[in-house]
Amino acid sequence: MIKRALDLSYKTGRRIVIAIVGSSVLLIGLVMLVTPGPAFIVIPTGLAILAIEFVWARRWLKKLREMISQRGAAGRGKRAEEYR
Numbered sequence: 672m673i674k675r676a677l678d679l680s681y682k683t684g685r686r687i688v689i690a691i692v693g694s695s696v697l698l699i700g701l702v703m704l705v706t707p708g709p710a711f712i713v714i715p716t717g718l719a720i721l722a723i724e725f726v727w728a729r730r731w732l733k734k735l736r737e738m739i740s741q742r743g744a745a746g747r748g749k750r751a752e753e754y755r
Contacts, residue, residue, distance in 0.1 A: 686724050693721035693728070 697717030
C-alpha cells in the first residue's frame with residue numbers, strides 16, 4: 672500500500688513538474704514572438720517538454736513540425752525555380 676502511494680505521488684509530482692517547466696518554456700517562447708529572441712526554437716522546445724506527458728502537446732508538436740516541413744519544402748522549390 673505504501674509502495675502504491677509513493678508510486679502515485681511520484682507520477683503526479685513528475686506530471687506537475689513537467690507541466691510547470693514546459694508551460695514556462697512555452698510562455699517564454701510566446702513572449703519572444705513580440706520581443707527579440709529565438710521564439711521559433713523555444714516554442715517547439717516547450718511543446719516537446721509538454722509532449723512527454725500530454726497528448727494534446729504531442730498533437731500540436733506534430734502539426735507544427737508538418738507546417739515547418741511544408742514551408743521549408745515550398746521555400747526550397749521556390750529557390751530552385753529561381754535558378755532554372
